Amino acid sequence: MEKTARQGLERVSRPRLYEQLVEQILAYIESAQLRPGDLLPAERDLAERLGVSRATLAQALVALEVLGVIDVQHGTGAVLARRPSVASVIKGLREHQSRLPEIVEARSTLEVKLASLAAERRTDQDLAAIDNALNIMAKEINDGDRGSHGDELFHQAITAAAHSAVLAQLMAFIAEMILETRMESLGQPGRPEQSLASHRKIAAAIRAQDAKAAAKAMLAHIELVSDVELLR
Amino acid sequence: MEKTARQGLERVSRPRLYEQLVEQILAYIESAQLRPGDLLPAERDLAERLGVSRATLAQALVALEVLGVIDVQHGTGAVLARRPSVASVIKGLREHQSRLPEIVEARSTLEVKLASLAAERRTDQDLAAIDNALNIMAKEINDGDRGSHGDELFHQAITAAAHSAVLAQLMAFIAEMILETRMESLGQPGRPEQSLASHRKIAAAIRAQDAKAAAKAMLAHIELVSDVELLR
DNA sequence: CTGTCTAAGAGGCTAGTCCAGTGAGCCAGT
């Protein structure tokens, strides 16, 4: 569904201090048994303890704030948000790679719904984008490729055709999880031709504006694909 | 991604410079028609243009990086991530409050799946938590309350019983959207007794480990609740 | 008791400085 480093050539990971700090602070929160509403140590204090400058620590705090873990209040301090679970979930997602089944599950849930909505709401333009993706995929497969680019385009077109910014956002979220856990191969079918055929079936249902058939076809497609993935 | 606001008592919004910068940079990206892969102006340059110090700008860039909008590379610059859509989606979510139908839709999709999974995977402990939530809700309603606390607990218990960290994460994401757009009333039923009854039906299906019935009951519940909400 | 003031300590932000990657361009050696 997405690629950063092409051809397996992994760009050297550029370590960012603030990222390490986020991890350390998360670990600290857990080890210190801090509960929602509790305060983190003062910036000057924390910076010294962690051996970094305040400016750098400030970056880490911004990151934690964006992640929803803390809420920094001027004059008071950094207070833990009410859902410390988020912190552990994020940590868990980073650490364990065993989430594949869960991610497949979540993705399946969303994509089935997206297919159904796409059938109801697709414009002719959406349909054109879907057909375009199919053509690209067919061409790629014909050239001996796996057709992964077309596959990606296809799913993006479906997502767009559902016309739901919120669901699209959730899909983007899952895409990030997939990237983070380095399971980029997810969603790349074992047999390109077979996958192309099920794509065509989905597209046909969407063209016919048959929501139920679209959902069914998408479910079948995902089950096929993830079965292959999970068994290798 | 988080504001404080406790019990409707709006704490004066403390503007953080980096937050404004994020908005401005987002606007700049849009106005300058930057595409994925393009570079943002250099930090020194950008900081001067925006009239802030580099340290503050660095915070804004961290926020944008966490949000997945850019990827900052040492020696090269801040390059736009592959999905500029994320930027516009986030902006759109902030600006428009007309997303309620979409949010209901997304929530419904997830909760139906969660109910179904909960039926399959619930432990006795999960069941106890669900029953506990029902009891609290019943007590609240009996006391003349709307039972919103029990309602929240109930949905949390269902989410936990599904045993999927990924889906739970997505639910948390939606919860944040709801908070952000100040539609906290979402999910609070018009008629408490009616809602309690449909909760009981869901709980019964989960107890019986009947996934299909659980999904159906949850769907019915959400349709009831959101209808009331959308029509007022 | 109650209201006011103050000072300590919290975060917010700036300016200046130095370090460390990146990449284009030059220039020799082959």
Place this chain on the structure above:
DNA sequence: ACTGGCTCACTGGACTAGCCTCTTAGACAG
């Protein structure tokens, strides 16, 4: 002509020192 190595300008990464504003607790006056 090409290759390799070097330099240098430019980019982000991080630190330091300092001053600002905000919050809050406690002293103090009424």
